[in-house]
Amino acid sequence: MSGEGDFIALMRALATGPAARGLMDDTAVLNRPAGPLVLTTDTLIEGVHYLPDDPPEDVAWKLAAVNLSDLAGKGAAPVGCLLNYSLSGDGAWDRAFARGLDEVLGMYAMPLLGGDTVRMPEGAPRSLTLTALGGVTGKPPARDGARPGDVLYTTGPVGDAGAGLRLLQAGSNGPAELIAAYRRPRPRMAEGRALGPLATAMMDVSDGLLIDAQRMAAASGVAIRIEAVPMSTALVALDGESMDARLAAACAGDDYELLVALPPDTSPPGGVTTFRVGAVMAGAGLALMLDGAPVPLPATLGYEH
Amino acid sequence: MSGEGDFIALMRALATGPAARGLMDDTAVLNRPAGPLVLTTDTLIEGVHYLPDDPPEDVAWKLAAVNLSDLAGKGAAPVGCLLNYSLSGDGAWDRAFARGLDEVLGMYAMPLLGGDTVRMPEGAPRSLTLTALGGVTGKPPARDGARPGDVLYTTGPVGDAGAGLRLLQAGSNGPAELIAAYRRPRPRMAEGRALGPLATAMMDVSDGLLIDAQRMAAASGVAIRIEAVPMSTALVALDGESMDARLAAACAGDDYELLVALPPDTSPPGGVTTFRVGAVMAGAGLALMLDGAPVPLPATLGYEH
Structure with missing residues (x-):
């Protein structure tokens, strides 16, 4: 496997909720109750944010975990995520990444809603972005509310x-x-x-x-x-x-x-x-x-x- | 200007809504009424999706426009967007990009809500991702509803x-x-x-x-x-x-x-x-x-x- 279609087929198995529309559409459409929506996004660059020989499963895990952690910091529960993935031309790497993503998204009950897959020029480092949405009941905490005595x-x-x-x-x-x-x-x-x-x-x-x-x-x-x-x-x-x-x-x-x-x-x-x-x-x-x-x-x- | 802090300061001028929290927090928090939320994301890679000598203002325009067009396809109005930006090490390019983004986001009334800024390894192509959120009243159209006679x-x-x-x-x-x-x-x-x-x-x-x-x-x-x-x-x-x-x-x-x-x-x-x-x-x-x-x-x- 090295094509975009093959990778998207792997992702489709992770995008089973109705909001993802089977990844067949240009957008995800999320029906959700009113309430604050927490949004966060993180990009991992190969050689900058992870080691080039890190196992791809672990790279996928980390990509999701850093975003989930931002949701946790707001007391939010995961609603879903979008993935921007740069195809590596290395099918085994892509498959292993997909396995790791499946594992972490399943563990934290964060469905894949959509994303974008791109090819990189020869020799360019992988660039991986995940954007997570979370829901919170009540007012989410900020980092600016600490008071003397706390x-x-x-x-x-x-x-x-x-x-x-x-x-x-x-x-x-x-x-x-x-x-x-x-x-x-x-x-x-x-x-x-x-x-x-x-x-x-x-x-x-x-x-x-x-x-x-x-x-x-x-x-x-x-x-x-x-x-x-x-x-x-x-x-x-x-x-x-x-x-x-x-x-x-x-x-x-x-x-x-x-x-x-x-x-x-x-x-x-x-x-x-x-x-x-x-x-x-x-x-x-x-x-x-x-x-x-x-x-x-x-x-x-x-x-x- | 070449640092992340300088670029974020430019972005802060575009992120004036309350949901962005002045880009001082790890997440954006969006208060919005109930109703379908349309989500779309696109990545532009230098040398793949745009020409390396395209004016940076136009690259920013295109990055926003391709996402806005996906919202338009759903009959949605822009709610906001997140930007994942790879610092180029070229301050003039970054400033010009920020100007173009300001222009297009202003034109289409799509506030910047947050994002992530990363450094790339030397010589790596720029990787630019924008994720857009839109709101729609009623049921958004899909691509799968065309009927004989239409x-x-x-x-x-x-x-x-x-x-x-x-x-x-x-x-x-x-x-x-x-x-x-x-x-x-x-x-x-x-x-x-x-x-x-x-x-x-x-x-x-x-x-x-x-x-x-x-x-x-x-x-x-x-x-x-x-x-x-x-x-x-x-x-x-x-x-x-x-x-x-x-x-x-x-x-x-x-x-x-x-x-x-x-x-x-x-x-x-x-x-x-x-x-x-x-x-x-x-x-x-x-x-x-x-x-x-x-x-x-x-x-x-x-x-x-």
């Missing part, structure tokens, strides 16, 4: 994906859970829906805990102090818990946990894993206090686009 | 854009209206909204009158006979009206007129320009009858993706 949480440890990337770049293929954190991030959909209605501010941590916390502080017009860096058992086993290891975890990207500000009298709901990572205060900017003592901020707080 | 219309002449491309490729820069038809197609938004509620089938003619009529016939399970090929005065002045010239016009892409099937007792509404181009009949497939006599179909009916 308590800051994440929905999981940070640094695993960054360690996974580092291991892959060094030629290692384990530990498996760190590699999986990089290649198959798990967007926090259920956590987002549970925390969204309670949060004063919420966003996904895609570029690093410190840089994303700084963005939340700037958007909200408050100061944020990070007081803890939650790390997984696997990451501690690899890197230890030194100050350097904790700072590296706090600056690593691609984790896709949620960063959530809750009012001081609001506890995280039962059944949702959260880690207390800091506090919101009057003022501006980001500060770091670990083991009860101020720590200078690293020169680079995370991944800058 | 009359087939287009909203304008065909072949101008194809001639414009041919002229540019031959190093010519005129006649201006043919060049403009290629570089700045005018999606038929008002015509689509007027004709949509009356049409049994409707679609935009992006790949050529013959190939798109064949697609409508196949989707609808009917036969279509093309009986006339409307040509502009400028195209007739360039190519004449021979059978070859008419067949070339009927197979040319990029015109973005609408192809509309209306029931026999339904006239096109006043104020909407239409050309009668054929008839829908029982059976299957496409036939061509010009000057009252059957004409063999060309080997290639239009642009095949």
Whole structure:
């Protein structure tokens, strides 16, 4: 398989809802109840956002997961997605990508609604775009609502994906859970829906805990102090818990946990894993206090686009 | 200007509606009334879908216009759009693109809601994606509803854009209206909204009158006979009206007129320009009858993706 028609036939198997019209039409037509619609789109470029030898199934997973994570940050449930796909001329790659997409869209119940398939000039890197639509009941949280006195949480440890990337770049293929954190991030959909209605501010941590916390502080017009860096058992086993290891975890990207500000009298709901990572205060900017003592901020707080 | 921040600042000037949240957030949040939402997305690749030396303003125009035309084919009004933009490293190109996008989005009242900006590896072709959302009152027309007895219309002449491309490729820069038809197609938004509620089938003619009529016939399970090929005065002045010239016009892409099937007792509404181009009949497939006599179909009916 290397033709557009063959790839579209694979996609048709993923586009079974009525809105997709069997991918036979120029557009998708979505019938949906009134209510806020959350829209997000992300592009992955081969060699920039993923490694050229990453398994195609994992590239598809990541493409969907980064968009799903943006929906999670708004407490939204997936409604559907559109795919812009550049044919590689490599049928096995295309088929593997289609398998990975089927897997991730099935896992998160996000139907494919439509898209566009293009051929690239010889030798050009793949360019893959997914646009996701989500629905939310009530008012979706923004990143600009954090207030002094709020308590800051994440929905999981940070640094695993960054360690996974580092291991892959060094030629290692384990530990498996760190590699999986990089290649198959798990967007926090259920956590987002549970925390969204309670949060004063919420966003996904895609570029690093410190840089994303700084963005939340700037958007909200408050100061944020990070007081803890939650790390997984696997990451501690690899890197230890030194100050350097904790700072590296706090600056690593691609984790896709949620960063959530809750009012001081609001506890995280039962059944949702959260880690207390800091506090919101009057003022501006980001500060770091670990083991009860101020720590200078690293020169680079995370991944800058 | 060459940085992502600078480009996003230009885009922010185009994203003034509340749904865009000033492009400060990871997502757009759209509050809209219930009703069908029409979704379409198109990717333009440098060197594949446009000429590398096309003016960037015109590339932006075309990127928006091809999506708007898909909305027009559904009788939809623009609600907003998302842009996936690959930074070129060429600030002047980026600024010119932003100007063209401003112009076309303003002309068609389609606000920018969000998007994603990426860097490409050195030497990679630009990859530009726009995703458009439209709203429609009532049931949007599909391409599969044409019935025997229907009359087939287009909203304008065909072949101008194809001639414009041919002229540019031959190093010519005129006649201006043919060049403009290629570089700045005018999606038929008002015509689509007027004709949509009356049409049994409707679609935009992006790949050529013959190939798109064949697609409508196949989707609808009917036969279509093309009986006339409307040509502009400028195209007739360039190519004449021979059978070859008419067949070339009927197979040319990029015109973005609408192809509309209306029931026999339904006239096109006043104020909407239409050309009668054929008839829908029982059976299957496409036939061509010009000057009252059957004409063999060309080997290639239009642009095949």
